Amino acid sequence: MQATNRLSEVLPFLKQGDKDAVKKELLSEIEPLDRGAAATEDDRMRIDKLAQKLEALNPTKAPLKSPLLNGKWELLYTTSQSILKSNRPKLLRPNGPIYQAINNDTLRAQNLETWPFFNQVTANLTPSSSSKVVVNFDFFKIAGLIPIKAPGRARGELDVTYLDEDLRVSRGDRGNLFVLKMFDRSYRVPTQG
Numbered sequence: 001m002q003a004t005n006r007l008s009e010v011l012p013f014l015k016q017g018d019k020d021a022v023k024k025e026l027l028s029e030i031e032p033l034d035r036g037a038a039a040t041e042d043d044r045m046r047i048d049k050l051a052q053k054l055e056a057l058n059p060t061k062a063p064l065k066s067p068l069l070n071g072k073w074e075l076l077y078t079t080s081q082s083i084l085k086s087n088r089p090k091l092l093r094p095n096g097p098i099y100q101a102i103n104n105d106t107l108r109a110q111n112l113e114t115w116p117f118f119n120q121v122t123a124n125l126t127p128s129s130s131s132k133v134v135v136n137f138d139f140f141k142i143a144g145l146i147p148i149k150a151p152g153r154a155r156g157e158l159d160v161t162y163l164d165e166d167l168r169v170s171r172g173d174r175g176n177l178f179v180l181k182m183f184d185r186s187y188r189v190p191t192q193g
Contacts, residue, residue, distance in 0.1 A: 019057040023167060026050040030077040030179060037086040037093065044079055051169050051177055055161040062130040063160035064104055072101040072112075072187035073168055073180035080176040100180060101189045108189040109135060109158075118144035122190065125158075132159040 029047055033039045039047065060066050075098040078084060085093045096115030103109075107125040112118075120141040125133040137154035141147050158178075162169035170178040 019054065019059065019164075022050060022054045022057065026054055026179065027076070027167075033077060035075060035084060035098070036077045036079055037084045039077075039079075047077065047179075048177060051162075051179065055169060058162045060163040063163040064127050064130055064133065066104070066163060068163050068165055069102050069104045069160065069168070071185035072099050072183045074099055074183040075178065075180050077179040078176060080172065080174075080178070097183075099183060100178075101187050103189045106189065106191060107133075108191060109133075110189045120144060121150070128157070129159075131161065132157060 026047070029043075029050060030036070033043060033047075036044075036047075060068060063069055075083070081087070083094075083098065094113045094115070094117060096113070098114070099110075099112040101110045101112070102125075104125075107127070109123045109125055111121045111123075113120070121137050122139050122141075123135045123137045125135060127133050135156045135158055137150040139147050140150055157173035159171045160168060161171055166182045168178075168180045168182075170180070172178065
């Protein structure tokens, strides 16, 4: 009985150590990949395997109920070509930071591009499980100034598969992977577009 108690005391420590090691490896591997725009197919497969290892060690069992989800997150890596626009010349792609803000208390989300386009989109979130939401986009803002109502078909799903105090991994309904780091925990998504 005493050996079992000691083992249970050590296991959380081992999991924490594993989590930190996998997290460090994932961040190291994605750093040179220009948010994923410079990733080869081999890179994408390697990053996906590391993300899966980290997801298996997720310390937050109900991410949509966790206050850790709230705030503005900086996109470090994605496989989404609609975000990366890697088929365009580098000058015509988003070159500054890209952010995604989520507030689980108001069920609102916002994606923000910075330099050179400053495009934004806001959305309402409808939980479908303790980690997954249906995303209904409501307003696009072109160049940060021109609001355009989103068409009714502008929707998707997002599953928060890993969440801790400074890193979030999510997967979209089109199979895209997103790795984000916390940028500003105090940021609040506007309640209207």
